[in-house]
Amino acid sequence: MADSHDWCNRVTGETLASHPTPHVFGDLLEQVPGGSYNPADSFHEKARAISLAWLNQSQECKVHDGFCWIQPVDLDIFGLPCTDNSRSGLKKYEEGPTGPIFAVYAKRHIADKTPLLIIENTRELRLDVITLLLGDHFFLWQLWVDAEDGGHNGVSRKRTFVICSHQDWTSCMYDPFELYAAIAARVKKHIATKPSDYVTATDDEILREASHGALVRGVQFRPHELDLTYLLNKRELTCIDDFKSKYAELYPGTSAEDDPDLVCFLGDSTGNRYTWSGTSGKISTFRLNAKTGKYFLPHCKRWLTAGDRLGAKGFPCETKCCRGNGSAADSYP
Incomplete structure (x- = not known):
């Protein structure tokens, strides 16, 4: 991330003052106090306990070697864990060990009223879980995406992206499904790798x-x-x-x-x-x-x-x- 940030600054001619070094935090679960939920409980019980827990406003930062404030953002793009959706993860889905991460993620962005979230995951992601956590505050659109939609026809990577648009802070100007389909069709018409x-x-x-x-x-x-x-x-x-x-x-x-x-x-x-x-x-x-x-x-x-x-x-x-x-x-x- 540090190398990418430095490269972006060099390409755009910006300075460190214009774009300070980004924060890199550790475990998302540390944004709520330890013991906020019982690991043996069901996902719904964990999610409720996390929703009632205190939300930490700072966390240890790997870049600045200390505790830094967790700043609100306008756009968050996040690849929530997908291991519990796979065969190797025994298809436990939200009931698996990564389930609480989804709940803490939702709690943070509900509290911050983040205008726009984009959640990336494998196609086994259960939209009803995202709806349970974010549906009262965000409009949701689930897109089914393949690498070939961006011209990368030579590689397989089927994914889903859930666009979460805050009900109070955003408005939909164009249908996301139609827009994505139009862009993908245009790209595939001109580019197809092997x-x-x-x-x-x-x-x-x-x-x-x-x-x-x-x-x-x-x-x-x-x-x-x-x-x-x-x-x-x-x-x-x-x-x-x-x-x-x-x-x-x-x-x-x-x-x-x-x-x-x-x-x-x-x-x-x-x-x-x-x-x-x-x-x-x-x-x-x-x-x-x-x-x-x-x-x-x-x-x-x-x-x-x-x-x-x-x-x-x-x-x-x-x-x-x-x-x-x-x-x-x-x-x-």
């Missing part, structure tokens, strides 16, 4: 990635080798063989190595499930184990580097990608 568009790493970046991988895995680093299959373990190599066989089965007469848009996720063992771009034409959604699980490119005989993955998330790391995104390439760090 997985290979995100394969931008230089040889130097690939070798740095290989060096780190060799260190972590206890393998001898080969300083001039761009074929990184020597760094893969036995299970991962078996997965690649399975992906190649599946590809040949689906597309007779073709080879996985000849497809520059084929990206295979090695974080899951193959079997009945293949997490790849072979059928969708999209890089599969980056998950929690994407840090260690490799997104392998049979055509390049390597995996997506950190820079490649950032590009697939819409964060350009190369000058040519900056220009393609319309970013300020000359000032990008």
